[in-house]
Amino acid sequence: MQLPVMPPVAPMLAKAVKDVPDVGHVEPKWDGFRTVVFRDGDEVELGSRNERPMTRYFPEVVAAVLENLPERCVVDGEIVIARGDRLDFEALQQRIHPAKSRVDLLARETPASFVAFDLLALGDEDLTRRPFAERRRLLVQALAGARPPVHVTPATTDVAVGRRWLEIFEGAGLDGVVAKPVDAPYTPDKRTMFKVKHERTADCVVAGFRWHKSGEVVGSLLLGLYDDAGALQHVGVSASFTMARRAELVQELAPLRMDDAAGHPWAAWAQAEAHEQGRLPGAVSRWNAKKDLSWLPLRPELVVEVAYDHMEGTRFRHTAQFRRWRPDRDPASCTYEQLEVPVRFDLGKVLAADPDALP
Structure with a gap:
């Protein structure tokens, strides 16, 4: 070439x-x-x-x-x-x-x-x-x-x-x-x-976290929302923190840590067949097979407000941004219903139309 x-x-x-x-x-x-x-x-x-x-x-x-x-x-x-x-x-x-x-x-x-x-x-x-x-x-x-x-x-x-x-x-x-x-x-x-x-906000349940690659500080918070059946679904992570804030989070999350995942809404993620789905927090990264995606369960009692741009299916498309804790929110109230649903628009019109013909 x-x-x-x-x-x-x-x-x-x-x-x-x-x-x-x-x-x-x-x-x-x-x-x-x-x-x-x-x-x-x-x-x-x-x-x-x-x-x-x-x-x-x-x-x-x-x-x-x-x-x-x-x-x-x-x-x-x-x-x-x-x-x-x-x-x-x-x-x-x-x-x-x-x-x-x-x-x-x-x-x-x-x-x-x-x-x-x-x-x-x-x-x-x-x-x-x-x-x-x-x-x-x-x-x-x-x-x-x-x-x-x-x-x-x-x-x-x-x-x-x-x-x-x-x-x-x-x-x-x-x-x-x-x-x-x-x-x-x-x-x-x-x-x-x-x-x-777009930037929107949502109140999510914090149901787990991962350690940061540098050591014993928090790397990311694992976020969940309840679906219509009452199951807590993993919707993404919040990970943009200073190193000082990551260290503080270790202490803040300590009272909610569980010794094992038994009884946790995401306990099934520890099973190999769940990992094969490729979209769970413990699954191997398709971009970096050596990346550690193991997680530590938390009792799902803490609510956080995060900013996000848009959804991809049932999950946040990109990493959500921490805004504030919401001690006033009941975790059970954190459902998909709070999310704004964009008006549907035909992708074919964007791909195929003359720009002058688009709205």
């Missing part, structure tokens, strides 16, 4: 802001795996945000790249999986599997798509120093004939439309919008774009 921009490339990043800035360009924020695609003739490499290749996990994306992208190019975008009218990040996570037979099966059962949003190189030309507005124009031209599962992200220059997209596209499983300065070059691993995401 010989391209003017060679792998690995650390993607350009975005910093979080509260409102959509008027910098000339707004597009949806896709909830998938950030991917830089390198194509040189019959050679294709899919580079991830951590600069490790993901090529082997998405053979159908490689085939789509060969069919739809220019013969020699470097394109920044996102690998996503659409299920019905929404993005499905959990299905996407399942695609990272060591066995080729499993990878091939999932490529057929839950095929992925590639959404392109920047062009780093075309032919023999390095475009990274060009302003984004020019790179966007060249991207649209280069992929004008592309067909699903390859898409060019819709975009708008109207900040009011961008704010509208922020509200309605969440119903299709997207997690916000990104604003890009139109005169900016491509700056790998620098936060020169702006992302706007």
Whole structure:
């Protein structure tokens, strides 16, 4: 492979802001795996945000790249999986599997798509120093004939439309919008774009914790909500604490610690067959097999208010942010009913429509 921009490339990043800035360009924020695609003739490499290749996990994306992208190019975008009218990040996570037979099966059962949003190189030309507005124009031209599962992200220059997209596209499983300065070059691993995401709060039961990787301080709190059947479901973690606060939490949680999980609502998670489900706190991480995900049970009596951006199925999509303890709340009152449900929006309209035709 010989391209003017060679792998690995650390993607350009975005910093979080509260409102959509008027910098000339707004597009949806896709909830998938950030991917830089390198194509040189019959050679294709899919580079991830951590600069490790993901090529082997998405053979159908490689085939789509060969069919739809220019013969020699470097394109920044996102690998996503659409299920019905929404993005499905959990299905996407399942695609990272060591066995080729499993990878091939999932490529057929839950095929992925590639959404392109920047062009780093075309032919023999390095475009990274060009302003984004020019790179966007060249991207649209280069992929004008592309067909699903390859898409060019819709975009708008109207900040009011961008704010509208922020509200309605969440119903299709997207997690916000990104604003890009139109005169900016491509700056790998620098936060020169702006992302706007939803922030909501929920009161959750703290039913366990994990130790921090550095030692005997709290790493993360395990959060739960009660479902309609009265079962406490694991919904995610809260983990953003200073080291001093982590040490304080050890003392605060001590009165609630249980010697073992017997009688705990999540006692079944200690069983191997539960771990095979791949979405429980004690399961092996598919990203790092050596990562210790063991947990310590707490009596489910403590309630915490956390901030979150959106749900993925029945769980928080990202790590929730600690806000405050809620000693005034009964743990049994912490149910899914308190969560805001976004209005549904057809993902197909976001992927396929002319941006001018979107609301």
